[in-house]
Amino acid sequence: xxxxxxxxxxxTSSIAHLAKDGIExxxxxxxxxxxxxxxxxIAEDEYHGxxxxxxxxxxxxxxxxxxxxxxxxxxxxxxxxxxxxAAKTTQLESGDIGFKIQTSEGESKQISVNEATVRHLENxxxxxxDYLGQQITGVVIAIPTDFTASQKEQLVAASEKAGLQxxxxxxxxxxxxxxxASIDDKLAEDKTYVVAxxxxxxxxxxxxxxxxxxxxxxxxxxDFSLNGDNLDAALADHIAAEFKKKYQTNAKSxxxxxxxxxxxxxxxxxxxxxxxxxTISIEALADGIDFHSSINRxxxxxxxxxxxxxxxxxxxxxxxxxxxxxxDIDEVLLVGGLSNTPKLASNIADLFxxxxxxxxxxxxxxxxxxxxxxxxxxxLQASLLESFSAEEIAESLQPxxxxxxxxSKAIGLVDAAGQxxxxxxxxxxYPIKKSLKLAAPKxxxxxxxxxxxxxxxxxxxxxxxxxxxxEDDEYSDEEPEVVREKIYVPGSKLAELALRDNQSExxxxxxxxxxxxxxxxTAREVKPGCVAFKGEIQHN
Amino acid sequence: xxxxxxxxxxxxxxxxxxxxxxxxxxxxxxxxxxxxxxHATRSLRGHTWSxxxxxxxxxxxxxxxxxxxxxxxxxxxxxxxxxxxxxxxWKTADLYAVLGISHLxxxxxxxxxxxxxxxxxxxxxxxxxxxxxxxxxxxxFKIIQKAYETLADPGKRxxxxxxxxxxxxxxxxxxxxxxxxxxxxxVFEAEGRFSxxxxxxxxxxxxxxxxxxxxxxxxxxNFDSWRSFEFLDEDVPDDSSNRDHKRYIxxxxxxxxxxxxxxxxxxxxxxxxxxxxxxxRIKLFKQQEKEExxxxxxxxxxxxxxxxxxxxxxxxxxxxxxxxxxxxxxxxKAGAKKNKEAAKAAKKKNKRALRNAAKDNxxxxxxxxxxxxxxxxxFLIDSFDDEQLAxxxxxxxxxxxxxxxxxxxxxxxxxxxxxxxxxxxxxxFA
Numbered sequence: 001x002x003x004x005x006x007x008x009x010x011x012t013s014s015i016a017h018l019a020k021d022g023i024e025x026x027x028x029x030x031x032x033x034x035x036x037x038x039x040x041x042i043a044e045d046e047y048h049g050x051x052x053x054x055x056x057x058x059x060x061x062x063x064x065x066x067x068x069x070x071x072x073x074x075x076x077x078x079x080x081x082x083x084x085x086a087a088k089t090t091q092l093e094s095g096d097i098g099f100k101i102q103t104s105e106g107e108s109k110q111i112s113v114n115e116a117t118v119r120h121l122e123n124x125x126x127x128x129x130d131y132l133g134q135q136i137t138g139v140v141i142a143i144p145t146d147f148t149a150s151q152k153e154q155l156v157a158a159s160e161k162a163g164l165q166x167x168x169x170x171x172x173x174x175x176x177x178x179x180x181a182s183i184d185d186k187l188a189e190d191k192t193y194v195v196a197x198x199x200x201x202x203x204x205x206x207x208x209x210x211x212x213x214x215x216x217x218x219x220x221x222x223d224f225s226l227n228g229d230n231l232d233a234a235l236a237d238h239i240a241a242e243f244k245k246k247y248q249t250n251a252k253s254x255x256x257x258x259x260x261x262x263x264x265x266x267x268x269x270x271x272x273x274x275x276x277x278x279t280i281s282i283e284a285l286a287d288g289i290d291f292h293s294s295i296n297r298x299x300x301x302x303x304x305x306x307x308x309x310x311x312x313x314x315x316x317x318x319x320x321x322x323x324x325x326x327x328d329i330d331e332v333l334l335v336g337g338l339s340n341t342p343k344l345a346s347n348i349a350d351l352f353x354x355x356x357x358x359x360x361x362x363x364x365x366x367x368x369x370x371x372x373x374x375x376x377x378x379x380l381q382a383s384l385l386e387s388f389s390a391e392e393i394a395e396s397l398q399p400x401x402x403x404x405x406x407x408s409k410a411i412g413l414v415d416a417a418g419q420x421x422x423x424x425x426x427x428x429x430y431p432i433k434k435s436l437k438l439a440a441p442k443x444x445x446x447x448x449x450x451x452x453x454x455x456x457x458x459x460x461x462x463x464x465x466x467x468x469x470x471e472d473d474e475y476s477d478e479e480p481e482v483v484r485e486k487i488y489v490p491g492s493k494l495a496e497l498a499l500r501d502n503q504s505e506x507x508x509x510x511x512x513x514x515x516x517x518x519x520x521x522t523a524r525e526v527k528p529g530c531v532a533f534k535g536e537i538q539h540n
Numbered sequence: 541x542x543x544x545x546x547x548x549x550x551x552x553x554x555x556x557x558x559x560x561x562x563x564x565x566x567x568x569x570x571x572x573x574x575x576x577x578x579h580a581t582r583s584l585r586g587h588t589w590s591x592x593x594x595x596x597x598x599x600x601x602x603x604x605x606x607x608x609x610x611x612x613x614x615x616x617x618x619x620x621x622x623x624x625x626x627x628x629x630w631k632t633a634d635l636y637a638v639l640g641i642s643h644l645x646x647x648x649x650x651x652x653x654x655x656x657x658x659x660x661x662x663x664x665x666x667x668x669x670x671x672x673x674x675x676x677x678x679x680x681f682k683i684i685q686k687a688y689e690t691l692a693d694p695g696k697r698x699x700x701x702x703x704x705x706x707x708x709x710x711x712x713x714x715x716x717x718x719x720x721x722x723x724x725x726x727v728f729e730a731e732g733r734f735s736x737x738x739x740x741x742x743x744x745x746x747x748x749x750x751x752x753x754x755x756x757x758x759x760x761x762n763f764d765s766w767r768s769f770e771f772l773d774e775d776v777p778d779d780s781s782n783r784d785h786k787r788y789i790x791x792x793x794x795x796x797x798x799x800x801x802x803x804x805x806x807x808x809x810x811x812x813x814x815x816x817x818x819x820x821r822i823k824l825f826k827q828q829e830k831e832e833x834x835x836x837x838x839x840x841x842x843x844x845x846x847x848x849x850x851x852x853x854x855x856x857x858x859x860x861x862x863x864x865x866x867x868x869x870x871x872x873k874a875g876a877k878k879n880k881e882a883a884k885a886a887k888k889k890n891k892r893a894l895r896n897a898a899k900d901n902x903x904x905x906x907x908x909x910x911x912x913x914x915x916x917x918x919f920l921i922d923s924f925d926d927e928q929l930a931x932x933x934x935x936x937x938x939x940x941x942x943x944x945x946x947x948x949x950x951x952x953x954x955x956x957x958x959x960x961x962x963x964x965x966x967x968x969f970a
Binding site: 057075076077078081082088089090107145154162166168170171173175178182187206208210212213214215216217218219223224225226236309310313317321377380381385386388392395396397399400401402403404405406407408411413414415416417419421427428430431439440441444445446447448449452493494495497498499500507515517519533534535536538539540 | 541542543545546547550553555556557558559560561562563564565566567568570571572573574575576577578579580581582583584592593597599601604605650654655657658661662663665667668731741767846
């Protein structure tokens with residue numbers, strides 16, 4: 001009896017559960033942790049995962065891929081290019097959206113998107129049950145933030161049909177952030193994150209503020225034309241060009257060659273994320289000619305430059321959408337298989353100041369497997385929900401619990417030097433309680449000024465230091481560097497609190513806002529049995 | 541960080557609230573993580589929510605926008621002719637209209653292009669068409685792909701933009717009546733897209749200063765255009781069967797491009813020339829310049845003008861004085877003549893009075909000597925000067941004959957005594 005978390009992607013899916021020593025991602029019997037979300041029907045057999053994907057070369061019309069986004073969608077809104085290289089999405093005779101598949105001579109099968117989802121989830125469930133040796137009592141599934149109510153409904157129905165009781169649907173960026181921040185209990189730190197999920201067929205990004213351990217999504221963005229398939233296509237073009245140069249043969253003349261190119265490109269791209277050069281080996285690419293070549297990382301980055309350069313702009317757009325500056329972002333979390341690509345991570349790192357942490361495998365060795373983060377977060381949430389009954393969970397998801405008030409400006413106090421000290425950051429949700437200890441002169445009365453923080457962005461230009469021992473000093477590629485800083489200054493004064501006759505080295509100041517929005521400020525000496533000085537501030 | 545000391549004038553109160561904190565924003569939180577579950581449990585435990593609170597919680601929630609972001613692309617529909625366009629002739633189609641962004645054209649950003657492409661792909665995918673009945677309707681889809689292929693590549697896009705007739709704005713017809721600024725601003729805006737130098741100066745309005753207008757025209761006279769005409773090239777045959785023919789076509793293309801480029805440059809120069817000649821501001825500036833010049837001249841000549849004025853004034857004064865003097869002189873002359881005449885008349889009168897003094901008194905009873913008396917009196921009169929004449933005339937006036945005779949004798953005596961009359965000629969009065 002256990003619960004699992006599932007990340008259900010268009011390209012791949014993952015299963016995770018809470019083991020004794022932390023979250024563990026479950027591999028399917030083929031040893032895949034990122035299980036391709038694919039099904040294929042050939043003759044009497046059904047294939048799933050990587051085995052199914054292997055049929056793209058020989059039986060592309062029997063392979064179902066990229067169907068997650070089609071769940072509960074209307075046919076008009078579907079992107080049919082997603083299934084161009086496999087079984088085509090069409091409207092079935094029943095009126096549902098699905099796939100018409102010819103399994104063998106004269107026999108055909110109609111599989112709706114919902115049926116495919118059920119089969120896919122069943123396969124995932126079997127993998128989990130086989131691995132754990134236990135029945136699954138509940139599941140948390142992560143979904144994109146733009147899933148509509150009807151899509152959620154259809155997914156829950158499909159999941160129940162597959163024998164998986166859905167405890168909760170959570171959004172993918174939140175799941176990823178939960179998994180990431182739960183390490184070392186980083187969730188308790190008040191930070192603002194960008195969670196960027198770069199997948200096979202779409203990119204999503206969200207700005208999430210974490211205040212007092214509570215996550216609030218400030219903005220989301222989706223881009224369906226920014227994806228791994230684009231990178232693969234650029235690489236495939238490169239290989240095809242090389243092939244043509246060598247053999248004067250068009251490697252993109254038939255669907256099978258194109259499928260082989262795609263397969264080789266994916267493999268090369270994944271290899272190049274870890275090592276600096278990869279071999280490309282395709283048997284009978286076109287006209288029965290085998291192709292062998294190698295590509296290094298630099299060549300790959302040059303080939304895919306135009307695609308890679310679009311990702312930072314996308315991340316910047318979501319920060320703008322949240323009315324924030326890149327300086328406000330404390331950490332960028334890169335999720336999805338594409339995040340393994342070193343150039344992609346470094347391009348995004350260039351966008352942010354050096355103080356911003358970029359969580360990507362190529363920049364931080366502690367950070368591994370970005371494609372598994374969502375499943376890990378879902379599993380974590382599932383384990384947390386295990387002790388709650390279904391009613392309790394349903395109650396907690398009511399708007400009255402979810403829609404909470406968030407303060408719009410940072411609140412803090414003024415120190416002896418006249419500087420603003422943040423206590424509650426903006427977007428802090430309440431009820432909240434926060435205290436901090438500050439040094440204070442002994443034997444005197446102390447003033448605590450409560451203010452709202454005003455911020456501004458300061459730009460300082462640092463001229464490059466001229467290099468004196470430079471031989472060719474005619475040319476210098478160093479440009480003046482612009483350093484941008486966010487500065488907080490005390491804004492409107494909310495209240496003043498006096499602490500009389502301080503007898504200790506330190507004073508503890510506590511800010512707490514109750515559910516009615518009353519901010520109470522308490523100051524006391526850090527000594528047992530001391531009297532506390534306090535006051536209350538209302539909001540507008 | 542340490543806390544400041546309480547100022548001495550703080551007062552006895554321990555807490556002073558001066559303001560309220562800014563209004564909070566209601567947002568949905570993410571129902572994940574142990575902190576959320578703790579929050580939910582805390583909120584739910586022993587708490588029954590009133591209907592009021594439930595309703596309040598759903599009001600004014602600032603949710604993340606998940607709505608359609610393609611509002612800026614509009615809902616442009618392709619016209620029937622475009623939908624039936626031959627995909628082999630895709631180069632002749634309006635590629636922006638194909639992507640449904642003919643209102644944006646060269647202004648469309650890469651992001652907008654991407655989104656527009658996706659939008660059209662969702663709509664015109666051949667499988668969707670065939671699902672609605674009818675096969676082989678992928679012609680337009682091919683054009684969409686070609687359009688995106690062309691426009692997504694900055695180099696190819698520039699080539700297409702160069703010959704994008706849909707974006708050209710024709711100058712107003714010279715015969716029609718139009719407002720200069722209104723008619724020409726879009727023309728130059730459209731031309732400006734070809735400039736290598738960006739931003740391009742604006743035409744401005746009627747109140748633009750001269751420096752701006754001049755900068756505008758000099759910019760367009762020295763226009764550095766990236767416009768090129770590769771897009772209109774004749775297709776170079778791909779097969780290597782006839783290399784000469786291929787090279788011939790290539791050469792032809794290069795020549796055609798060059799020709800078109802030259803024509804385009806000439807066209808722009810003509811356009812700017814025409815605009816310059818029509819620009820009411822230029823006329824205004826010219827007029828202002830002229831006025832300014834005159835004013836300057838006026839100012840510059842202030843010194844000599846003052847001297848001339850003074851001279852003229854002096855001359856006028858002199859002339860006036862002269863005239864006055866002349867008039868005076870004439871008046872004096874006239875007066876003198878009159879006096880003279882008067883004196884003459886008086887003389888005549890006096891002479892007559894003296895002559896008559898004898899005649900009227902019957903020659904003193906001595907009419908026989910009348911001739912002699914008259915002669916002698918005439919001598920006397922001739923010898924008198926004007927004063928004496930007047931004196932004696934006055935004396936003889938109205939006196940009787942004897943007195944008159946005595947006066948005359950006295951006169952004769954005085955005249956002979958002074959030697960003006962010789963006693964020898966006197967007979968009667970001797």
